[in-house]
Amino acid sequence: MRPTVHDIADQAGVSLATVDRVLNRRPGVRAATRARVEAAIESLGYVRDLAAANLAKGRVYPLVFILPSSDNSFMHGLHDEVRHAIARSPTERTDIRIVEVPAFDPASLVAALRQAQAEQPAGIALVAVEDDGVREAIDAICAEGIPVITLVSDLPGSRRAHYAGVDNIAAGRTAGGLLGRFLHGRKGQVGVLAGSMLVRDHRERLEGFTAVIAADHPALTILPVREGRDEPEVARAAVSRLMEEHSDLLGIYSLGAGNRGLIAALKARPEAKPTVIAHELTAFTRAALSDGLIDAVLNQDAGHEIRSAIRVLKAKADGVPVIAAQERIRIDIFLKDNLP
Amino acid sequence: MRPTVHDIADQAGVSLATVDRVLNRRPGVRAATRARVEAAIESLGYVRDLAAANLAKGRVYPLVFILPSSDNSFMHGLHDEVRHAIARSPTERTDIRIVEVPAFDPASLVAALRQAQAEQPAGIALVAVEDDGVREAIDAICAEGIPVITLVSDLPGSRRAHYAGVDNIAAGRTAGGLLGRFLHGRKGQVGVLAGSMLVRDHRERLEGFTAVIAADHPALTILPVREGRDEPEVARAAVSRLMEEHSDLLGIYSLGAGNRGLIAALKARPEAKPTVIAHELTAFTRAALSDGLIDAVLNQDAGHEIRSAIRVLKAKADGVPVIAAQERIRIDIFLKDNLP
């Protein structure tokens, strides 16, 4: 049988209340007594039953998710997954609030963070934007002991407790490796469509992509990056122009969202079909994969990211460890042959 | 506040004990009373607090994992993951026993199932072998209300409650798609190395592979399958022979385990480097990927499979639903560019 608080109390010769004070680092215990209790905990190998503790406390985990209000399928999916999590709240003891902020807008993000902080939730998750003000706002929250984690796009240099998202440099490298092999030694130019160079995930994907093309596929030249703001219409215009200016384009790497626009542009010029690698599996990219318009899709599973974020926030709030391997968000690669 | 058993008792005008009997479908309640209680449960929207129930019951989940004793890295990894789960048992209320059986041996598997059944555990997981005796043994256990799930290799036609493993047809299709694109229109022969055609996962991978090659890459011819028994030495010999007999081999799809042998054979003939797709990321395949000896590795994450199997078995034992998307085991595709 696992040792309980009663065993500790017996062994240390104190009451349950004192044991509890020591366990929860509350004041009102003489140093000597505390030491006795701690010795008992140690020697018995006690580990607290979190479920029982939560039952007694009636604990719920108020969490705030700050998400950009971008109008693209990936972000819609992310929102949906948070809503699903909200539906599970009763059994998971969570109380999740979604806050929407304009995309790529540091000031709004900082304001949202401040407001979330005022609520003193058990944890905060956000899609970060690379900005020092954001960094400071995050650090201020962490300083209060509230765990903050980044979602989808990380913010190194901040004190965030965790990043729930893929390794974007590896994602970019993978795109480069696939595109290079699919193009198989042909010589020519490839274009890159990004959302915004303001977010770290897009910058890192480009970095990985560029590195692999340069190292392993020197016959390919990368054209200057076009930005589509992750908005379908902007993306469409950018890709159309790209294809007009370079009629002999061999490939396109779409490393952001708004692929609806990319696909529209590809459809508009069926005679010049480049090899295309895109990110995020949505209804649109899925159809394009099936049709052969897109050749491979790199995906991050929004459901996994959200569930992982919640598990990690709860664990951090309780100060218990997580299973690291379980929380690594993987890059899914989809070809038309393995669509789920 | 969520309704509790007390609320039900009040509303139905009965005692806690009666509510509990109804909730747990135990006998000793008049039909009329039962109906009243059920009406109260319904109208209050009651959902039981599993954590509290488990606390009261002192519940633990005795589970049996039946694993083949094959000497290859993938199976070693699978064993390791179960051991990790055993280490977490205290906090997860599980009590896991590992049973080892010879690989590809239906009779031993049936014997192990019978013995596990005798223990009346809360659930059983096994790596299935395609065999009617195994099917019957599984069905007999399910008939007793003990959930059985298949791991890595499924057994359709049995009553197993769940399959924790990848879609092997899709895996084979993916291998075919990648190999075809990497070979990019070249004309010639490709070889296939399997473990045994007795296990369903290998048969399905072959099926998917063959279909895609035939449909999308008609310039490629698939040679008759060689079996390596998932044993490194047997696999090495098989591949060596294959390469000797076909000096102009364009590609190899290794759809089973024992890739240590495949790699040794490839190294022995550096002058004739075919394009190679293999399964399972291990220390050996990882090194071969880095070295360019293998071009892509399809992987199933053993840790995810084991954790998923445990979650599902517990859920089935409790009769509660699982999050389907969370339990889908994905096919990871690794190139040298996205090694974790």
Add this chain to the structure above:
DNA sequence: CTGTTAGCGCCTTCAT
């Protein structure tokens, strides 16, 4: 058939 009561492991007033 139905109800009373104690208790799972932990936390929290309220006294002392």
Add this chain to the structure above:
DNA sequence: ATGAAGGCGCTAACAG
């Protein structure tokens, strides 16, 4: 500074 007692939501004897 410490302890006694009651309760979280649920289950399980044991009585009636």
